[in-house]
Amino acid sequence: MALLEIKNLTKSFRGLTAVNNVSFEVDEGEIVSLIGPNGAGKTTIFNCINQFFPLTAGDIIFRGKSIKGMKTYKICQLGIGRTFQVVKPLKRMTVLDNVTASSFCRINSIQDARRKAIEVLEFCNLLSEKDKLARSLPIGGRKRLEIARALATEPKLLLLDETAAGLNPSELDEAIDLIRRIRETGVSILMVEHIMKVVMTISDRIHAINFGQTIAEGTPEEVANNKAVIEAYLGEKHA
């Protein structure tokens, strides 16, 4: 049984259909990438999964149960963590407090929550920054803080929204390594990503969309050679 099933997902904003009849699955332990040109509807799909937006039609099944219409915090408690493309650090809190706050999702005592937070920070290579205010972190640190905060809620599925965007080459390798290590802990990953180096090296499967519709699906090689994908990215004459 798939961990997450997106079934005929449709989302319209008044007249504009941002996502149109998209279906795909994420299996246990898989890394699935969602790619597509700007405005294709990738982040909208994320916002539908964790119910920031109500769906127009279709259904989302997580571990065999529909999560349609649930509150965002409930979905996190069920085991779907997410990061934001436009990072949302809790600026006037320290890095440690940011992660401690989200550790409280599964833990009630402050000592245990702090211990958990330190564990997660170490995992994400952020431990040396733990006493800094979140607003003083550079973009690379903020992206890792997003991941740390999501991991502290002990998700089964992690939604990563452009974690690699804006990183320099060495940070990029670190990010790839981090995502791999997250998968090794048994967390499945669904990510939106533009940087092909990341997408091609770590995805098990890729789901490509354009104008809110599925244009290709398959392994990285299959998708990279797909005519519709090349057309969407590079224009007709390259296809």
Added chain:
Amino acid sequence: MQRKTIFWGILGLIALGFPLVVRSPYYQHLVIISLMWVVIGSSWNLLAGYTGQVSFGHAIFFGVGAYTAGLFPTHLGLSAWWGMLAGGIISMLVALFVGWVCFRLRGPYFALATLAGGEIVRLIAINWESLTEGMVGILIIQSFKSKLPYYYIVLILAVASILVIDLIMKSKWGYYFVSIREDQDAAESMGINTTLYKNVSLLVSAFFTGMAGAFYMNYMAFIDPEVVFSLHFISIMAILVGIVGGVATIWGPAVGAFIMVGLQETFRSSLFGLAPKWISQAHALAFGLLVIFVIMYLPNGIVGDWATIKRVFMRTRRSAG
């Protein structure tokens, strides 16, 4: 560590011994009112400073607490002291409704909704004469002639409110409140039921403010809607106490309370009779200038920017010497 213990020991002794040493009822009264504002300011700070939900309507909870206490003798024939606990609880019930309506809105819209809420409740209190006696107000007989019992009661209330808020802020609730203030969407996706926890913060805040209101009824023995539901003297004063002392600090509102009550009294008494009478009319102007000064130079309040203040004084002393 030891210096800290000595500091708190001395402060505790001053707090306990003050009314025994200073026998003047006038100064005792000023400190009693200041301590009452410590309670209200700290409560406002929990909701606005820590949780980020700026209330312009804390007079709702203060007034409801005061009227709850006042209704015990006038309608039930019981002592107004029953209102201390009841005032807190009834304020919480009112807060449930206020939260249900106002938390649909965020940021400045929430603030405006509470502002409107305060005015609505004031008008209800004026017009529901069978319950509140309307503009006639409620007059009761004070339980004590001496100010000492009132002093110690409000001291306990002030210390209790600060301790409870400090405990809350060091727990899961505190982390959740600050997360909500910093980013509501991020908080929600961290598994925090933001609606629930905003209401928790509001209820605790309303409870203590309601108790302060009930204390006011017992102490002053007279209330009317224009006093206890006043936008200017309660809702705005609560904000000033918080901002001047320092939002999102445990001791800020306590410091702010003494400064604001002191300032208010200085103007009301025309600089203790030294200045011409018209000065007393200028207190709103002085409050305004103070707020402008604090926001420009001490945006985190006196407690929040204490390090800055100390640095400035050290520098002037060094250049003088």
